[in-house]
Structures are given as C-alpha cells and as structure tokens.
Amino acid sequence: MNVPLLDLKPQMDALREEILQAVTRVIDSTQYILGPEVSRLEDAVAEYSGASFAVGVSSGTDALLVSLMALGIGPGDRVLTTPYSFFATMGSILRVGALPVFADIQPASMNIDPDRVAEQLKKDAAASRLIKAIIPVHLYGQCADMRPIMELADEYGVAVIEDAAQAIGADCLYDGDGREEWKRAGAMGTAGCFSFFPSKNLGGIGDGGMVTTNDPDFADQLRIFRNHGASPKYFHSQTGGNFRLDPVQACVLGIKLKHLDKWHAQRRRNSDLYRQYFREAGLAGDLVMLPSEQYAHAVGHGQYNHHIYNQFVIRVQKRDQLREFLTSRQIGCEVYYPLCLHQQKCLEKYDMPAGSFPEAEQAALESLALPIYPELRPEQLQYVVETITRFFRP
Numbered sequence: 001m002n003v004p005l006l007d008l009k010p011q012m013d014a015l016r017e018e019i020l021q022a023v024t025r026v027i028d029s030t031q032y033i034l035g036p037e038v039s040r041l042e043d044a045v046a047e048y049s050g051a052s053f054a055v056g057v058s059s060g061t062d063a064l065l066v067s068l069m070a071l072g073i074g075p076g077d078r079v080l081t082t083p084y085s086f087f088a089t090m091g092s093i094l095r096v097g098a099l100p101v102f103a104d105i106q107p108a109s110m111n112i113d114p115d116r117v118a119e120q121l122k123k124d125a126a127a128s129r130l131i132k133a134i135i136p137v138h139l140y141g142q143c144a145d146m147r148p149i150m151e152l153a154d155e156y157g158v159a160v161i162e163d164a165a166q167a168i169g170a171d172c173l174y175d176g177d178g179r180e181e182w183k184r185a186g187a188m189g190t191a192g193c194f195s196f197f198p199s200k201n202l203g204g205i206g207d208g209g210m211v212t213t214n215d216p217d218f219a220d221q222l223r224i225f226r227n228h229g230a231s232p233k234y235f236h237s238q239t240g241g242n243f244r245l246d247p248v249q250a251c252v253l254g255i256k257l258k259h260l261d262k263w264h265a266q267r268r269r270n271s272d273l274y275r276q277y278f279r280e281a282g283l284a285g286d287l288v289m290l291p292s293e294q295y296a297h298a299v300g301h302g303q304y305n306h307h308i309y310n311q312f313v314i315r316v317q318k319r320d321q322l323r324e325f326l327t328s329r330q331i332g333c334e335v336y337y338p339l340c341l342h343q344q345k346c347l348e349k350y351d352m353p354a355g356s357f358p359e360a361e362q363a364a365l366e367s368l369a370l371p372i373y374p375e376l377r378p379e380q381l382q383y384v385v386e387t388i389t390r391f392f393r394p
C-alpha cells in the first residue's frame with residue numbers, strides 16, 4: 001500500500017469545475033492586481049479568524065516581513081521567537097536587519113515556553129536591551145500558550161506577531177481570570193501571519209499569505225508596506241516592497257475556505273484513528289510519543305478547532321532509522337525540522353552553541369511527521385501503524 005505524506009489531487013478534483021470558472025472570471029475581468037477578489041478573501045479570512053482586518057500578501061514569509069516592517073522593526077532591534085520552527089520565522093527577522101533572540105520550547109506542545117519568554121524579557125530589561133516583538137509560532141496547527149505571552153507583552157510593551165502559517169482556524173483556550181474563552185489563531189496578537197503555501201490546510205495553487213489585525217491603523221500600514229510603502233500612490237515616505245496577493249490565488253482560496261472546517265474535522269478524525277491504532281498496538285506512550293492536544297480537555301461537542309493538524313508529529317527514538325524504514329515501504333514521512341534555528345549556519349557569527357536550547361534540540365532529533373491529510377482512508381492509517389509496529393517489534 002502506498003501512503004503519501006500529502007496528496008493534493010482529491011481536493012482539486014472535487015473543486016475543479018468551480019475553480020476553473022472562478023479563474024476564468026478573473027482572467028476575463030482583466031483586473032490582475034488586487035481588486036475585488038482579493039478584498040473578498042480578506043473579508044472572509046478576517047471573519048473566519050475573528051480578527052477585525054485582513055491584508056492579503058504574497059506569502060506567509062512576506063506576511064511576517066511586512067508585519068515587522070509596519071512595526072518599524074529594523075537594525076539594532078531584538079525579536080524574541082522559538083528556536084523550533086520553519087526558517088521563515090527567523091529569516092524575516094534577519095531580513096529587516098534585526099537580531100533573533102530565542103526562548104526554548106515546551107517539550108509536549110513543541111511551542112514556545114511562556115516561562116522561558118518571561119526569563120528572556122526580564123534578562124533583556126535588566127540589561128537595558130530592547131526586545132521589540134515576540135513571534136510565537138502555532139506549530140503543526142496548535143496554538144502556542146497565548147494568554148501568558150500576551151500578558152508578558154503588555155507588561156513589557158512588546159508587540160506580538162503570531163506566526164499562524166500552519167494554524168489557520170486553530171482555536172486557543174484563552175482562559176483569563178478563571179473564565180474560559182476561546183480565541184482563534186491570528187486574532188490575539190498585534191498581527192497574525194498566515195501562509196497559503198499548497199501544503200497548508202488552506203493552500204493555493206501557488207504562493208500566498210495574509211496578515212490579520214484588530215488595529216485599523218496597523219492594517220493601513222500593512223497595506224502601505226505591501227505596496228512599496230506608497231501613500232498616496234507614487235509618494236513614498238517609507239520603503240516597502242511588492243508583497244501583494246494575486247487575485248487568481250484569492251479566488252481559489254475563497255472557494256477552498258468554504259470547505260476548511262470539514263477538512264480540519266477529517267484531519268482530527270485521522271488523528272483520533274492514529275491514537276486508537278497506536279494504543280491498540282501497545283506503542284502509544286513509551287515507544288511512540290503522540291502529539292499532545294493542549295486544549296482538547298476543554299472542548300465540548302467538538303465545536304472548537306483546538307488542533308487543525310497541519311502536521312501529525314510523533315516523537316520517537318531511532319527516528320532516522322524509522323524514517324528510512326517507512327520510506328522504503330512507500331509511506332511518506334518528513335522531519336519538521338532537523339536543525340534548530342539557532343544552529344543554522346547563517347547565525348554562526350552569533351555563536352549559540354549546541355545545548356543552548358535543549359528542548360528544541362531534542363525535538364529536532366525525535367520528531368517525525370506522518371501522513372494526516374483529510375482524504376486518507378482508515379486502512380492507510382492502519383497500515384502506517386502496522387508498519388511502525390513491525391519496526392519496533394520485528
């Protein structure tokens with residue numbers, strides 16, 4: 001049996017006619033830059049995310065970059081983030097000339113640890129250094145622990161840019177004052193950054209991204225920076241860039257957005273099946289650490305997207321051998337990510353030795369993403385677990 005890590009074909013086959021009609025509409029309109037398709041998607045994503053405004057941009061990476069630019073972050077500034085994420089989280093900080101500073105992750109969620117964030121903010125304040133922003137990442141589709149992060153950001157006067165690239169629609173239990181409240185990824189920070197890279201839960205037929213915010217002035221700044229910093233047209237008091245979302249992508253994404261909650265639910269069903277099969281095989285726990293669901297305990301009637309499972313990431317010893325074993329048996333799997341951000345060669349000059357962020361470094365040795373996309377059949381998931389069982393018990 002063949003189980004690919006991701007197969008985009010069933011999704012496209014089901015929507016093909018509707019998408020072709022919409023793309024034809026854009027072609028015939030001759031409105032090829034911004035325009036009504038982009039505005040319509042912006043409104044829909046703002047509403048879906050529970051944020052007041054959304055600004056379409058060219059990618060998730062550019063969503064981060066434009067947010068940093070619109071916050072005026074540049075050379076001499078420090079930006080606090082997780083050492084365990086896709087490179088773009090850190091790359092955008094380096095691109096504006098700022099310095100990335102890291103706070104280690106929580107081992108269970110693999111998201112940034114608010115206690116480590118507090119320590120670093122305190123250390124910087126004591127040394128009269130200035131952290132200008134925090135970028136928590138909602139890794140694999142589950143929100144970071146945002147309440148303490150937002151409280152710390154308030155206390156220290158720091159902006160928060162949510163890297164929600166993997167987490168569109170993920171709900172976060174934001175329990176202030178003993179009162180339970182749910183917020184959605186992108187609706188909590190100063191900015192929420194989304195990616196429509198084809199492998200994300202809401203993926204285009206090319207690159208695309210979006211920034212959400214609740215601040216009308218910040219939304220205006222984002223629109224200015226995505227368009228060369230021009231305000232009005234041909235008058236530039238700032239240097240932005242060409243970071244606009246393409247209307248062809250916008251119309252495709254608008255069609256797909258209507259199906260997103262159904263796809264999230266199918267991914268969660270796949271996660272439940274994996275958990276059941278791993279438990280039945282006696283692997284769950286010691287041999288295979290399953291992804292922890294930080295907010296699932298508070299979910300009633302399944303109405304919250306507490307985890308949207310962009311990736312289903314297990315942790316195992318002998319990860320590299322298991323990966324090879326699965327790959328040779330036609331099971332797709334991938335390591336997100338094999339090298340922490342602080343260990344990347346482009347940061348060499350800042351000398352952050354191995355051991356600086358032990359939890360992240362351990363995660364980089366043990367993480368393995370298994371196929372979780374919506375259209376997988378239960379037999380395929382069963383085959384994955386059977387094959388992993390054969391690896392551990394030959």
Ligand SMILES: *Cc1c(COP(=O)(O)O)cnc(C)c1O
Nearest residue numbers: 059060061086088165166195197
């Ligand atoms: C995908 C991703 C990005 C970048 O998005 P692109 O649209 O590919 O530029 C940034 N951060 C994280 C965590 C991602 O997963």
